[in-house]
Amino acid sequence: xxxxxxxxxxxxxxxxxxxxxxxxxxxxxxxxxxxxxxxxxxxxxxxxxxxxxxxxxxxxxxxxxxxxxxxxxxxxxxxxxxxxxxxxxxxxxxxxxxxxxxxxxxxxxxxxxxxxx
Amino acid sequence: xxxxxxxxxxxxxxxxxxxxxxxxxxxxxxxxxxxxxxxxxxxxxxxxxxxxxxxxxxxxxxxxxxxxxxxxxxxxxxxxxxxxxxxxxxxxxxxxxxxxxxxxxxxxxxxxxxxxxxxxxxxxxxxxxxxxxxxxxxxxxxxxxxxxxxxxxxxxxxxxxxxxxxxxxxxxxxxxxxxxxxxxxxxxxxxxxxxxxxxxxxxxxxxxxxxxxxxxxxxxxxxxxxxxxxxxxxxxxxxxxxxxxxxxxxxxxxxxxxxxxxxxxxxxxxxxxxxxxxxxxxxxxxxxxxxxxxxxxxxxxxxxxxxxxxxxxxxxxxxxxxxxxxxxxxxxxxxxxxxxxxxxxxxxxxxxxxxxxxxxxxxxxxxxxxxxxxxxxxxx
Numbered sequence: 001x002x003x004x005x006x007x008x009x010x011x012x013x014x015x016x017x018x019x020x021x022x023x024x025x026x027x028x029x030x031x032x033x034x035x036x037x038x039x040x041x042x043x044x045x046x047x048x049x050x051x052x053x054x055x056x057x058x059x060x061x062x063x064x065x066x067x068x069x070x071x072x073x074x075x076x077x078x079x080x081x082x083x084x085x086x087x088x089x090x091x092x093x094x095x096x097x098x099x100x101x102x103x104x105x106x107x108x109x110x111x112x113x114x115x116x117x
Numbered sequence: 118x119x120x121x122x123x124x125x126x127x128x129x130x131x132x133x134x135x136x137x138x139x140x141x142x143x144x145x146x147x148x149x150x151x152x153x154x155x156x157x158x159x160x161x162x163x164x165x166x167x168x169x170x171x172x173x174x175x176x177x178x179x180x181x182x183x184x185x186x187x188x189x190x191x192x193x194x195x196x197x198x199x200x201x202x203x204x205x206x207x208x209x210x211x212x213x214x215x216x217x218x219x220x221x222x223x224x225x226x227x228x229x230x231x232x233x234x235x236x237x238x239x240x241x242x243x244x245x246x247x248x249x250x251x252x253x254x255x256x257x258x259x260x261x262x263x264x265x266x267x268x269x270x271x272x273x274x275x276x277x278x279x280x281x282x283x284x285x286x287x288x289x290x291x292x293x294x295x296x297x298x299x300x301x302x303x304x305x306x307x308x309x310x311x312x313x314x315x316x317x318x319x320x321x322x323x324x325x326x327x328x329x330x331x332x333x334x335x336x337x338x339x340x341x342x343x344x345x346x347x348x349x350x351x352x353x354x355x356x357x358x359x360x361x362x363x364x365x366x367x368x369x370x371x372x373x374x375x376x377x378x379x380x381x382x383x384x385x386x387x388x389x390x391x392x393x394x395x396x397x398x399x400x401x402x403x404x405x406x407x408x409x410x411x412x413x414x415x416x417x418x419x420x421x422x423x424x425x426x427x428x429x430x431x432x433x434x435x436x437x438x439x440x441x442x443x444x445x446x447x448x449x450x451x452x453x454x455x456x457x458x459x460x461x462x463x464x465x466x467x468x469x470x471x472x473x474x475x476x477x478x479x480x481x482x483x484x485x486x487x488x489x490x491x492x493x494x495x496x497x
Contacts, residue, residue: 016324017450031327034420037184037217038428039325 009081012046025050025077026112032090042091045084052078057086059096060105064116073113120473128474131492135485141475142488144467147331153422157186159494160399162291165299167401167416168192169220171200171285172319177240178227181220188291190278191215191229195240200282202289203242203275207231221323242275244268283307285316306369306395310403313386318411318432322446326427328457330464332400332419333491338460340396340483342372348455352448363483368398368490370483376407386412396483398490409445410434423464429453
């Protein structure tokens with residue numbers, strides 16, 4: 001892979017010894033879903049190559065930190081990457097987002113991108 | 118003869134005879150997204166595709182889901198004990214009904230119920246019940262309740278997918294009228310495997326990997342062993358590759374290989390003192406290792422034209438595996454990782470577009486068969 005290609009990091013399933021380099025942050029979410037579909041295992045970020053941080057381990061607060069007003073919203077993979085160093089697994093990010101959506105607290109302007117209301 | 122994309126050579130269809138010039142599938146069939154879209158129907162929609170292992174669903178109502186291309190199915194056991202498969206799609210308005218449920222963690226239900234409007238189906242797929250709102254036109258003043266036609270349970274049941282089995286291995290075929298029965302497609306592989314007690318073994322481990330290559334690139338690599346000496350040096354040191362044979366049949370081929378040292382008869386599921394790797398068109402393998410009492414299966418699911426998900430399952434007498442069984446898995450995983458390296462390199466080369474059509478050697482007759490089958494599927 002050349003240096004000019006996008007690189008968001010590496011995700012892993014320790015049980016399967018899976019390590020997948022992902023180009024875009026939301027590719028991590030696709031791998032998470034694809035792998036879980038056949039194993040039930042939770043894929044996690046192994047290494048994040050994005051410059052994203054949040055001060056909170058709460059999914060809603062972290063999303064508020066990262067929501068910079070872009071109309072397409074924050075990629076779920078970026079949110080998960082930011083929460084990863086705080087010990088929040090991708091599964092909990094997706095569960096948290098589901099609850100927030102069902103409460104009407106956030107919305108999804110484009111597929112797998114979210115914004116606070 | 119190798120054909121480069123340099124304007125001087127023209128690619129051609131895969132020759133019936135491996136000794137002819139154009140004996141490999143043209144490179145574009147490994148890299149073109151439109152080919153993969155076509156294959157979803159012409160390959161994965163027409164041939165028998167592995168769905169899973171019956172042992173995961175020993176009782177009525179146990180189920181798992183499986184995604185093949187764009188199709189999603191439920192594989193379950195009905196009240197009569199028969200394994201059946203249905204599209205995971207509600208007959209009412211097409212909603213996906215059940216959440217993804219892997220074979221490694223099967224679900225259990227008495228009826229299949231769609232969460233959208235609660236249409237409910239028996240395990241044989243017939244419509245069992247609908248909510249009262251489908252029998253009473255409460256919100257529609259233009260219709261009297263007695264004008265509402267009753268829903269026929271059969272006509273409004275789930276769409277069933279044709280299933281058949283080789284022992285405990287369940288296969289599905291999405292064609293309305295499969296061009297071949299499973300027995301016809303599997304040929305002698307069916308009788309070979311059904312002569313073995315493979316139903317007595319349990320799924321002990323599953324490893325799922327993602328690899329950056331076309332599914333036929335992985336399948337071609339699995340199908341030959343000309344690459345073994347250079348790329349599987351640890352494994353090959355214990356194998357008499359010169360005494361091996363690559364047996365090619367219509368829709369499956371088998372690498373029979375001998376170990377340098379005799380193996381213990383007690384640890385083999387089969388009688389012959391050899392290992393056997395079966396490849397079953399289009400994307401299933403059955404692996405009799407010969408060094409542990411068990412077997413493995415792979416299925417090679419394409420994610421797109423340039424990525425696969427390899428699902429490797431290992432079956433032993435118990436899920437509590439022995440040291441020998443753990444060693445077999447380690448060896449198998451090592452072979453996989455070595456293969457991943459070389460198929461990713463091959464795919465990277467193919468993606469450059471430099472090669473128009475490769476050239477197969479005489480001991481790659483299994484690869485030639487795979488390429489011929491791909492071409493037949495495209496031309497059908």
